Amino acid sequence: MDETAHSEINELRDLIGQTRAHMRRQQLLGVERLHVAWPERQGKSPEPFLPLTHVRQALGECARCKLHTGRKTIVFGVGDPQAWLVFVGEAPGADEDQQGEPFVGKAGQLLTRIIEAMKLTREQVYICNIVKCRPPANRNPEPDEIAACEPFLIAQLQAIQPKLICALGTFAAQTLLRTKEPISKLRGRFHDYHGIPILPTFHPAYLLRNPHEKKTVWEDMKLLQRTYETLIATQRLTHNTRIVATIDLP
């Protein structure tokens, strides 16, 4: 028997020993029956869409709209490429243009605090914008710029396949939902984005100017967090584990 096989058998023996010890402890605690759950491989089924890295490659050194002339960096997006929750904002500002990362200025720091208050981290979600280049003097993105950039946002969302989207501010909400309704009317409830629930709320930059609205946004975030946690719990129960055996303790 070679060395690898020998060490694998030893590992298996250890595992059996640990399982026996665990079962014995459960028995002493009065447990009569154990359900054995087998973790499924994490991740998603093969997807027909471009992976996120290919979407970035396809964007290239984009000059598809006039915003390319004033930008320093394309701000593509940041976070988990398989995130369940994606935040979509409006456009990069000066800090984002410098650093190449969305939501890193004052509004970004507020968004980070909001995400952390939801017991998540920036690394666990994905953050991007409707347009990926900074508009001059931080003006609003114009319709032709949104139209030029939106296919890449759609490709990003198709690659990530999030379970929830949070639209930050008027432009993100109105662009994604194809509506002219004001954000004050759209926020506070989920809408449908091609089968993905989307929750619009105020943009963090608006909150910095209107701190009295923080409570309103926090209500939205509590709704988002509850929905996120329910999805996680449901997914764990229905997909991530399955009972493979029921063991009657001796």
Ligand code: SF4
């Ligand atoms: S905003 Fe979008 S479409 Fe316009 S140049 Fe930048 S990446 Fe290209």
